[in-house]
Amino acid sequence: xxxxxxxxxxxxxxxxTANAPQAAASVIGVSKRFGKTSVLENISFDVxxxxxxxxxxxxxxxxxxxxxxxxxxxxxxxGKVILHGKDVTELPxxxxxxxxxxxxxxxxxxxxxxxxxxxxxxxRKRPRKEIRKTVDDLLSLVQxxxxxxxxxxxxxxxxxxxxxIARTLAYNPEVLLFDEPFGALDTQxxxxxxxxxxxxxxxxxxxxxxxxxxxxxxxxxGDRVAVLNVxxxxxxxxxxxxxxxxxxxxxxxxxxxxxxxxxxxxxxxLEVGAVQIPATLDPEKFKQGDCxxxxxxxxxxxxxxxxxxxxxxxxxxxxxxEEITFVGAYERLRLQLERPGEKGCKTDDTPYYLTxxxxxxPVPKSIIATRPKPEASATRFHIGExxxxxxxxxxxxxxxxxxxxxxx
Amino acid sequence: xxxxxxxxxHVRGFDVVRPLSIGMLxxxxxxxxxxxxASIFIFGTSSGLNRFWAALTAPEAIFALKxxxxxSFWATVFNVIFGLFAAYVLSRYNFWGRNALIVTISLPTAIxxxxxxxxxxxxxxxxxxxxxxxxxxxxxxxxxxxxxxxxNIFVTFPLAFGVIKPVFDTMSRSxxxxxxxxGATRWQTFWHVTLPSxxxxxxxxxxxxxxxxVGEFGSTIxxxxxxxxxxxxxxxxxxxxxxxxxxxAANAIAIVLALFSFLIxxxxxxxxxxxxxx
Numbered sequence: 247x248x249x250x251x252x253x254x255x256x257x258x259x260x261x262x263t264a265n266a267p268q269a270a271a272s273v274i275g276v277s278k279r280f281g282k283t284s285v286l287e288n289i290s291f292d293v294x295x296x297x298x299x300x301x302x303x304x305x306x307x308x309x310x311x312x313x314x315x316x317x318x319x320x321x322x323x324x325g326k327v328i329l330h331g332k333d334v335t336e337l338p339x340x341x342x343x344x345x346x347x348x349x350x351x352x353x354x355x356x357x358x359x360x361x362x363x364x365x366x367x368x369x370r371k372r373p374r375k376e377i378r379k380t381v382d383d384l385l386s387l388v389q390x391x392x393x394x395x396x397x398x399x400x401x402x403x404x405x406x407x408x409x410x411i412a413r414t415l416a417y418n419p420e421v422l423l424f425d426e427p428f429g430a431l432d433t434q435x436x437x438x439x440x441x442x443x444x445x446x447x448x449x450x451x452x453x454x455x456x457x458x459x460x461x462x463x464x465x466x467x468g469d470r471v472a473v474l475n476v477x478x479x480x481x482x483x484x485x486x487x488x489x490x491x492x493x494x495x496x497x498x499x500x501x502x503x504x505x506x507x508x509x510x511x512x513x514x515x516l517e518v519g520a521v522q523i524p525a526t527l528d529p530e531k532f533k534q535g536d537c538x539x540x541x542x543x544x545x546x547x548x549x550x551x552x553x554x555x556x557x558x559x560x561x562x563x564x565x566x567x568e569e570i571t572f573v574g575a576y577e578r579l580r581l582q583l584e585r586p587g588e589k590g591c592k593t594d595d596t597p598y599y600l601t602x603x604x605x606x607x608p609v610p611k612s613i614i615a616t617r618p619k620p621e622a623s624a625t626r627f628h629i630g631e632x633x634x635x636x637x638x639x640x641x642x643x644x645x646x647x648x649x650x651x652x653x654x
Numbered sequence: 655x656x657x658x659x660x661x662x663x664h665v666r667g668f669d670v671v672r673p674l675s676i677g678m679l680x681x682x683x684x685x686x687x688x689x690x691x692a693s694i695f696i697f698g699t700s701s702g703l704n705r706f707w708a709a710l711t712a713p714e715a716i717f718a719l720k721x722x723x724x725x726s727f728w729a730t731v732f733n734v735i736f737g738l739f740a741a742y743v744l745s746r747y748n749f750w751g752r753n754a755l756i757v758t759i760s761l762p763t764a765i766x767x768x769x770x771x772x773x774x775x776x777x778x779x780x781x782x783x784x785x786x787x788x789x790x791x792x793x794x795x796x797x798x799x800x801x802x803x804x805x806n807i808f809v810t811f812p813l814a815f816g817v818i819k820p821v822f823d824t825m826s827r828s829x830x831x832x833x834x835x836x837g838a839t840r841w842q843t844f845w846h847v848t849l850p851s852x853x854x855x856x857x858x859x860x861x862x863x864x865x866x867x868v869g870e871f872g873s874t875i876x877x878x879x880x881x882x883x884x885x886x887x888x889x890x891x892x893x894x895x896x897x898x899x900x901x902x903a904a905n906a907i908a909i910v911l912a913l914f915s916f917l918i919x920x921x922x923x924x925x926x927x928x929x930x931x932x
Contacts, residue, residue: 317835339834352832356850365846366836417837 268331270295270453271316271421276325278311285311287478289325293421296451298444302464303474304500309457312474313423316455318342329420345414345452349426351406353398359409360385360394366417384412388446403431404439411443415450422447422454428463440467461501465489473497489543491641498541498641505544505613507562508645511536516642519583523560527642542640544578547615549633551625559636567631568612577622581635583611694912698905709906714882718891719910725799725887726867729806730814734860737814738852745822762811767872770808774801774877797879802887805873810866814859821855858922865918869911 269292278286285308293299301309314320316327318339326335334342353362360381367377385391388408398406407427414422427443428436444467447454458464464471465485472482473496481493492498495506509516509523511532516523518540532538548559555561565581572578613635627633699706709715744756762770778785778795785796795801825848833843871889878885880894888907895904 317831319831319835339831340837340839342835343837344835346832346835348828348832350826350828352826352828354829354833354847354850356853357846365833365838369836369838369842369846413836 272328274326276322300464300468301457307474308477345419345422351410424456507540537645539643544614544616548636709903722888725802730863741819760812771873771876801877806867810863817859818855
């Protein structure tokens with residue numbers, strides 16, 4: 247593709263003598279306050295050349311503020327923003343050369359598609375020939391050739407978004423910043439578009455930072471995902487890492503349904519209620535007698551009618567089936583764990599999905615499990631049935647502030 | 655779905671309320687609007703088109719029309735530029751006294767025009783607050799075309815501002831932010847992004863201001879001195895000729911002004927779509 251060579255920023259163009267493989271964009275120790283409220287606390291991360299980083303967080307987590315600080319639309323309280331080795335913290339937005347794709351696309355309504363795309367070059371006073379060539383290349387890159395004379399209001403949401411991306415690519419941006427780019431679209435278009443944009447980004451090889459509150463979107467789009475929670479980064483890692491090995495309970499629950507059980511660390515095992523689960527834990531992090539949380543996803547739960555366990559599975563308890571729901575691609579079951587002779591850590595036991603229950607009445611521990619269709623139709627369960635619960639995998643997290651109430 | 659549509663009508667067949675209410679509306683407007691307007695035309699042309707044409711092309715009449723157009727034009731130019739600037743400042747920046755300023759800008763339309771003219775006289779007139787220092791040096795603004803422009807500016811002050819400001823307020827900030835991140839300076843952003851979005855508001859603001867300035871009477875008669883052939887605008891001409899008993903002369907100009915207003919408001923009404931979007 248012709249446009250490709252043009253659009254890849256040449257590494258030797260950056261005036262830097264950095265030693266290691268240099269990050270395309272770095273945020274170092276950024277914090278931000280609005281008045282007296284702190285919205286960002288010591289945020290640091292790097293984005294490598296051609297990498298896609300997703301900032302995932304609920305509204306109010308400060309993700310938009312990070313984006314605006316990188317773009318130069320907001321000043322950080324402390325910290326630095328480095329683009330290709332150059333400290334741009336003090337530079338105004340227009341001198342940073344970043345490309346921002348706004349949630350509303352912010353296309354100029356009185357300019358045609360081609361005028362919008364050529365805007366960056368026109369204000370840079372580039373020769374008309376060059377502008378026309380770049381616009382032509384970009385129009386074919388985003389496949390909008392036949393719409394070049396149209397106005398933004400005549401385009402669909404997805405087309406407008408492609409124009410917005412092409413408009414920023416025209417001036418070889420240092421980094422692309424996407425502010426909730428799919429927020430205004432319906433689910434189908436959203437899924438379709440993010441795949442399209444993912445492919446486009448691979449083609450142009452420009453580093454990109456997305457912000458979103460949609461975990462599915464984050465997992466699919468990102469080379470790495472940073473999970474934000476009220477102004478700080480909880481965890482940053484590949485989608486596989488953050489989904490399968492969440493570092494905190496917040497990450498575990500934010501990235502989809504998660505079951506959480508309290509446990510106590512014993513020698514070579516974890517004690518969940520009356521059950522011992524064989525586990526080898528990092529002795530640096532966990533001491534014997536520590537209270538911990540066992541986190542596992544609904545799809546990590548394996549159910550069987552007999553006590554027979556396939557090898558590799560960890561039996562945790564027996565349970566009664568409370569509810570069976572059909573949710574399209576899979577079947578969801580709510581199970582009440584049978585935990586005779588419960589001992590161990592006593593903490594606020596209420597799992598996140600049961601927060602509506604009154605806390606003063608002791609609630610029997612429930613967990614959620616899902617089973618794919620083939621499995622669900624092979625072995626049918628009915629409500630009230632007693633089954634054996636086992637886990638295919640789980641994560642152990644430290645429990646803050648909880649003390650074991652029974653040490654052997 | 656078209657088969658459902660008739661069933662959704664509230665009244666089947668002939669709806670008697672409709673012609674009745676339209677008729678009522680027209681009947682009420684008849685003595686209030688239609689007849690006064692019609693009588694200008696009926697009377698103006700009653701003694702023949704030649705007489706009408708002669709009255710219209712009398713040198714003093716021509717002069718009055720020209721003066722009205724010229725003074726209104728300059729007042730419009732000033733007020734559109736000022737309105738644009740004021741709207742920009744007042745919608746972009748929040749500062750102490752901002753709301754008070756917005757009210758003050760809008761005040762001149764609420765003041766009786768005679769009061770406005772009187773106020774200008776008290777400031778710039780030979781014995782006015784500023785005028786008494788300036789007059790000895792040969793500077794006398796009052797009783798000139800300049801005074802008419804000044805009066806026009808005063809009474810039409812908030813019109814353009816009032817049309818432009820809401821458009822500024824509703825304009826998405828992200829357009830300007832997008833332009834900045836793309837690399838545009840503030841001036842480039844204003845010229846390429848902000849101004850085109852304001853085009854409709856600017857045109858309608860200008861037309862409103864102009865129409866209002868052309869018809870201005872109360873303040874003009876005080877500050878201009880009403881000197882025929884020198885500072886007599888079209889509305890003043892109508893008044894003067896009427897007082898002199900030259901009804902036909904007054905009527906000829908009245909017809910021109912009435913048609914002129916009709917034209918401007920037709921443009922404002924029918925070109926709405928063109929003014930707002932492409």
